[in-house]
Amino acid sequence: MASDYLDRIYLGDCEQVLKEVPDNSVDLIFTSPPYADQRRSTYGGVKPSEYVDWFMPKAAQFQRVLKPTGTFVLNIKERVVNGERHTYVIELILKMRQEGWLWTEEFMWHKKNSYPGKWPNRFRDSWERLLQFNLQRKFNMYQETVMVPVGDWAKNRLGNLSETDKTRDESKVGSGFGKNISNWLGRDKVYPTNVIHMATECSNRNHSAAFPEQLPEWFIRLFTLEDDVVLDPFVGSGTTAVVAKIMKRRFIGIDSNEEYFELAKDRLKAVQVPLFQLAEPSEDYDLGESGTE
Amino acid sequence: MASDYLDRIYLGDCEQVLKEVPDNSVDLIFTSPPYADQRRSTYGGVKPSEYVDWFMPKAAQFQRVLKPTGTFVLNIKERVVNGERHTYVIELILKMRQEGWLWTEEFMWHKKNSYPGKWPNRFRDSWERLLQFNLQRKFNMYQETVMVPVGDWAKNRLGNLSETDKTRDESKVGSGFGKNISNWLGRDKVYPTNVIHMATECSNRNHSAAFPEQLPEWFIRLFTLEDDVVLDPFVGSGTTAVVAKIMKRRFIGIDSNEEYFELAKDRLKAVQVPLFQLAEPSEDYDLGESGTE
DNA sequence: GTTCCGCATGAATCGATAG
DNA sequence: ACTATCGATTCATGCGGAA
Numbered sequence: 300m301a302s303d304y305l306d307r308i309y310l311g312d313c314e315q316v317l318k319e320v321p322d323n324s325v326d327l328i329f330t331s332p333p334y335a336d337q338r339r340s341t342y343g344g345v346k347p348s349e350y351v352d353w354f355m356p357k358a359a360q361f362q363r364v365l366k367p368t369g370t371f372v373l374n375i376k377e378r379v380v381n382g383e384r385h386t387y388v389i390e391l392i393l394k395m396r397q398e399g400w401l402w403t404e405e406f407m408w409h410k411k412n413s414y415p416g417k418w419p420n421r422f423r424d425s426w427e428r429l430l431q432f433n434l435q436r437k438f439n440m441y442q443e444t445v446m447v448p449v450g451d452w453a454k455n456r457l458g459n460l461s462e463t464d465k466t467r468d469e470s471k472v473g474s475g476f477g478k479n480i481s482n483w484l485g486r487d488k489v490y491p492t493n494v495i496h497m498a499t500e501c502s503n504r505n506h507s508a509a510f511p512e513q514l515p516e517w518f519i520r521l522f523t524l525e526d527d528v529v530l531d532p533f534v535g536s537g538t539t540a541v542v543a544k545i546m547k548r549r550f551i552g553i554d555s556n557e558e559y560f561e562l563a564k565d566r567l568k569a570v571q572v573p574l575f576q577l578a579e580p581s582e583d584y585d586l587g588e589s590g591t592e
Numbered sequence: 593m594a595s596d597y598l599d600r601i602y603l604g605d606c607e608q609v610l611k612e613v614p615d616n617s618v619d620l621i622f623t624s625p626p627y628a629d630q631r632r633s634t635y636g637g638v639k640p641s642e643y644v645d646w647f648m649p650k651a652a653q654f655q656r657v658l659k660p661t662g663t664f665v666l667n668i669k670e671r672v673v674n675g676e677r678h679t680y681v682i683e684l685i686l687k688m689r690q691e692g693w694l695w696t697e698e699f700m701w702h703k704k705n706s707y708p709g710k711w712p713n714r715f716r717d718s719w720e721r722l723l724q725f726n727l728q729r730k731f732n733m734y735q736e737t738v739m740v741p742v743g744d745w746a747k748n749r750l751g752n753l754s755e756t757d758k759t760r761d762e763s764k765v766g767s768g769f770g771k772n773i774s775n776w777l778g779r780d781k782v783y784p785t786n787v788i789h790m791a792t793e794c795s796n797r798n799h800s801a802a803f804p805e806q807l808p809e810w811f812i813r814l815f816t817l818e819d820d821v822v823l824d825p826f827v828g829s830g831t832t833a834v835v836a837k838i839m840k841r842r843f844i845g846i847d848s849n850e851e852y853f854e855l856a857k858d859r860l861k862a863v864q865v866p867l868f869q870l871a872e873p874s875e876d877y878d879l880g881e882s883g884t885e
Numbered sequence: 886g887t888t889c890c891g892c893a894t895g896a897a898t899c900g901a902t903a904g
Numbered sequence: 905a906c907t908a909t910c911g912a913t914t915c916a917t918g919c920g921g922a923a
Contacts, residue, residue, distance in 0.1 A: 382696065389685060396679065421696070675898095707895055891922095895916100902910080
């Protein structure tokens with residue numbers, strides 16, 4: 300079958316461009332769309348009040364091209380309008396569910412290095428949402444690929460196992476929770492949580508970096524295997540596509556802005572896919588609170 | 593004027609009890625209501641689908657007793673129902689706005705020791721929402737009281753900033769959030785962000801503390817002065833009231849569960865209000881990424 | 886007095902089984 | 905079909921007694 304639509308960056312509105320992409324062909328959609336009425340200089344802006352109507356026709360295409368076992372991760376945060384958090388994001392969640400999406404989870408991205416700021420009524424906004432949508436309750440998830448080093452407590456405390464730790468099965472009232480700590484012996488990695496600690500991109504780039512490379516990397520690792528297809532319909536400077544390529548996934552990147560389109564193509568050309576196997580997750584950044592925090 | 597309704601714990605449904613409290617008399621409402629279908633053994637449980645209807649009559653009383661300059665902070669998190677995050681919390685936000693509340697901000701509580709467990713399609717839930725509602729755009733907020741030591745943040749990140757960070761302004765991304773970060777150099781205290789890192793308390797013999805004392809302490813500090821009135825309509829074991837008393841605020845605590853009612857009264861009796869001034873925020877816990885993280 | 890270490894336990898969720 | 909109950913899985917922290 301023809302798969303020449305893969306591993307390319309497209310210029311145009313994703314709603315139109317995606318019509319060239321077959322049904323049920325994408326494993327992961329990871330994207331950070333233009334937030335309402337921000338980045339006006341590059342995207343022309345969408346009014347907060349019109350955001351849901353603007354987004355949903357595109358979501359219909361995402362729904363069509365996504366495999367039933369696939370996942371859609373949407374990085375978004377509502378802006379402050381007239382002293383209030385605007386509601387377009389939560390309205391979007393409700394609308395997505397109406398259209399058949401499952402709102403499986405909401406990850407939180409804690410932007411560790413956002414610098415202090417002060418306004419009369421609020422502090423610096425230091426987190427963003429990563430909304431996970433799915434089409435089915437069963438979807439592909441490769442949890443082992445994102446495990447993190449166990450917290451320091453284990454080194455000091457896991458040395459000697461107590462009798463109760465070995466067999467707390469009797470589950471006192473309310474708790475209903477037993478454990479068998481001997482399962483943990485020799486374990487040096489644990490599963491992360493739904494809180495992702497990651498610094499925003501600091502390095503100087505000639506684009507407004509929506510997110511650091513580690514962010515798409517984490518989700519690509521979690522939801523895809525090699526040769527799976529990753530789509531970013533608002534690919535911007537191409538970060539998602541670059542990471543997907545490095546990780547040996549197929550990719551589709553779309554952006555309606557010509558400068559970004561050219562930039563993404565250039566960045567991709569520069570990517571050399573390593574011949575050796577990808578390393579384990581680096582410890583330079585924290586994934587979950589078990590990291591170097 | 594009579595203020596004998598203050599500094600007391602009440603037994604009953606807050607919707608009824610609050611009728612004894614005058615209009616415009618409360619400076620801060622801080623509470624953590626029973627989440628839908630949780631704590632069934634003590635509170636009977638509210639079905640997720642009925643949660644908004646259950647909550648709103650109570651919110652109407654909150655609206656009446658809260659001063660126009662006051663703040664309502666609601667600690668809540670939706671649970672997973674049938675593989676999805678339930679929508680009752682975001683529906684509650686929309687309903688609150690319909691009734692005239694302003695959704696000013698959403699703080700994030702990162703629970704560093706979240707409940708363990710492993711599931712095929714999700715990780716541990718490690719954060720809760722702290723929804724801030726107000727009645728006016730101008731409200732009382734004492735930001736200086738929650739400043740935190742600069743700590744590692746400045747040492748590691750502020751020291752070697754990229755040129756873009758130093759001069760980031762509207763010209764780059766049109767955010768309008770231009771801040772010259774060098775303004776913050778040389779300070780020893782900075783404002784926190786809207787991400788709060790705090791472990792839940794465990795192993796408290798007498799009661800299952802819904803939240804650690806530092807959580808109400810932080811918001812009481814931020815939104816009230818001494819002798820201001822703090823209300824917790826779901827006071828549980830009394831944590832909010834205890835903290836308010838220690839901090840020399842007036843308080844009203846309400847709970848419908850008799851055991852909690854008695855427990856809260858006992859805890860309050862044991863509180864000795866210190867004669868000396870409250871200390872600065874301790875460095876034992878992290879508030880935002882500016883802390884000791 | 887400190888530090889160390891045993892120990893309990895938490896706003897959880899899924900899948901299977903039972904009524 | 906739909907709800908109620910039960911067993912299995914799992915990590916980080918505070919407390920308190922011991923060293």
